[in-house]
Amino acid sequence: MTLVSNPTQLINALDNNEKEIVITRTMTFASSIYLPAGIDIKGQAQENGVLPTVFFSHSDGFILKGDAKISDLTISALQDKKAISLVPQQVRDNFGQISLINLIVDGQISMIFRAPTMTAHVDTHNVLVRKADTRTYLEQPQKYGVNVLQGAYTLYNFNPDANSKITAAISELNIGQDGQPVIGSGVFVSGFNDAGGQVAMDKMVLGSVYSTGLVPQGAADFITGGVFVVYGAHVHELYQLGKTVTYGVNDMVLDAWGTVDKWVVEDEVISYGQSGVGFVNFGTVNDFQAKKAISTYGVGARAYNQYDGTLKVGHFAEINTYNDGAVGIQISKEVGELHIEGDITTHGGVGQSLVKGVNVDLPAYAFSIKDGGYLHKLHVKGSILSHGDNVTTVTMEDGGRLDQVAVDGKVAALGNNSKTFSDETVEKRF
Structure with a gap:
């Protein structure tokens, strides 16, 4: 285990191929940090009990090359950047396991798996994405005459191979804040399409979700969803414990193009915008x-x-x-x-x-x-x-x-x- 308290120490630890890194102080970077496969990087509470923040001033944040665990941190990028993402040039059949635990995040969490990745597993627990803006990301599901904007939390199997399957477990995931929605969709889970790469999840447990796409009035070909289970995604149990609220034009609140076996919503579902829908289903919800x-x-x-x-x-x-x-x-x-x-x-x-x-x-x-x-x-x-x-x-x-x-x-x-x-x-x- 290596303790680091400034950017130079963190870069040196990565250069030395350290696999367990503990961040003890808040630090700022001007460029992205690539994390090698097998990394375990976490924060340690400071003397006042506050976990450190890793700021990225001009760029995306952590970019993962393979299996990784990130925990006990605040990660803050600009809202139109990716705070946590995967390397786009993926080379292995099995990407490995990614664990995101006890995080506060500014910027998108982007788990986009691409060919040749056939398998991977993502665990997400106790994560808040405070702000994000996903309008510029071009990997968008298309069907029914519309494109879907990605989410502040995006889990997307972008491999067209029908044998590719990403598994995941999500608990205590919160998106945006009341009156301060993320821009784009909130929680977005998608396969490549109906016949391509799939996403399978036994259980997803969400807190509150606040989102808006800022779609211009009159635009009919872009939509978002507060919680969107898109095609190629199968969620066995989906529980929403807090409010789900969307604010803008064409902002669905709950939307399914895929399959949900059991979907339980404990709190209010609210749409404030034009041409939103509280619950819209194109898929199979049992x-x-x-x-x-x-x-x-x-x-x-x-x-x-x-x-x-x-x-x-x-x-x-x-x-x-x-x-x-x-x-x-x-x-x-x-x-x-x-x-x-x-x-x-x-x-x-x-x-x-x-x-x-x-x-x-x-x-x-x-x-x-x-x-x-x-x-x-x-x-x-x-x-x-x-x-x-x-x-x-x-x-x-x-x-x-x-x-x-x-x-x-x-x-x-x-x-x-x-x-x-x-x-x-x-x-x-x-």
């Missing part, structure tokens, strides 16, 4: 539970949208939208069961909303089943209400299907020139 309200405040910001794939069982506390074009629940594909403990409520009229890469006019329906949408069972313990003008509370297109429905409260349209059901056939189902 069991989703939102234990507090999903609320959206922007124009065209829907609360729950099933675009593609399927949701087998969904439990929601309540659904609220507060602007024009902001649909409460919209179903476009097959969904098993939806259980709403409270109300589904919308407060707006007609407004612009982003639909598969195109901005279109939508009324703020409270509940909508599109052509091709199929819901096996709906149980609302509260009421289904729309407050806006020129809105239909419950609408179902000709190709939509709904097998069972129970609403313990009432279904009503409270705005001017609004109606409760799209037609008599729908009314009879309720």
Whole structure:
């Protein structure tokens, strides 16, 4: 074990191929530091109990060449730089194990695995990414007419080989701070695409996530997600213990293109921006539970949208939208069961909303089943209400299907020139 207290000592320790390095003092570097495979670098609390900070004044921060452990540090780069990243010229089939433990980070954590890497494992525990800006990074998933911006925490298997699989475990990961979101997505986990390199995770446990993409109003081809499980990613259990909040245009809050077996959200889900969605699913989610309200405040910001794939069982506390074009629940594909403990409520009229890469006019329906949408069972313990003008509370297109429905409260349209059901056939189902 080698103790270092200044930049020269740290560089000398790396030059001497020391594998266990303890940083005892805050220090600043003007260029990135490459860490060799097998490194264990950690901080040691100073006399006042504060862990040291490693600052990078003009560059990316630590760049990993292979398996590494980084712990007990604050790592501070500029927000548009990468505080921790992987060497882009990867040469081994097995990149090794990366452990990120007890860190505060300014700048992106970028775990992008590239060919020829076939296997690797990433452990992340007790990490806060305070700020990041990922808008300039060009490795972006593309589907449904949109590109997805990377996250402040990005785990990305960019190897197109379908046999490549990255495994990971995440616990106590927090992104941004209330009113101070990271720029881009928050937590981003992705494979190469549906058929390429994969990411598999038994368990992901998150704290709070605050993010915004700063996407210009009217731009329809870029989106972000507070928590985004992208294609090629399979998470067995996903638990969110804190709030998840997005602030901007096209900022989804919870988004899945991949697979989540069990997804439990303990706290509020909030979208403040235009054309955001509280929970949007293009993938396969088997069991989703939102234990507090999903609320959206922007124009065209829907609360729950099933675009593609399927949701087998969904439990929601309540659904609220507060602007024009902001649909409460919209179903476009097959969904098993939806259980709403409270109300589904919308407060707006007609407004612009982003639909598969195109901005279109939508009324703020409270509940909508599109052509091709199929819901096996709906149980609302509260009421289904729309407050806006020129809105239909419950609408179902000709190709939509709904097998069972129970609403313990009432279904009503409270705005001017609004109606409760799209037609008599729908009314009879309720």
